[in-house]
Amino acid sequence: MAKLYGTLQGNRSEKTCCGSASSGLKVSAQSWYGSLITYVNLNDEGKPIFSLYASEVSTNSCFDSKKLFEGTLEELKAKLEA
Numbered sequence: 001m002a003k004l005y006g007t008l009q010g011n012r013s014e015k016t017c018c019g020s021a022s023s024g025l026k027v028s029a030q031s032w033y034g035s036l037i038t039y040v041n042l043n044d045e046g047k048p049i050f051s052l053y054a055s056e057v058s059t060n061s062c063f064d065s066k067k068l069f070e071g072t073l074e075e076l077k078a079k080l081e082a
Contacts (some may be wrong), residue, residue, distance in 0.1 A: 004040050012057060030058045037065060
């Protein structure tokens with residue numbers, strides 16, 4: 001069973017992708033006006049760590065993007081509720 005799992009739905013059929021502890025998982029949503037990129041990797045304890053990036057250009061790279069968050073889902077939830 002995959003440690004990480006992603007789903008993509010557009011105007012065609014749904015697509016899925018699996019990630020492992022060594023590969024991680026990268027998800028990118030792009031438009032002409034900007035991009036959101038999410039990386040999910042497992043830390044040493046096997047807990048998922050999410051890195052969220054945003055860019056004002058259509059890109060598939062975090063190098064052209066601003067990091068919005070990095071941490072666990074619990075940390076993200078606490079940050080959004082603050």
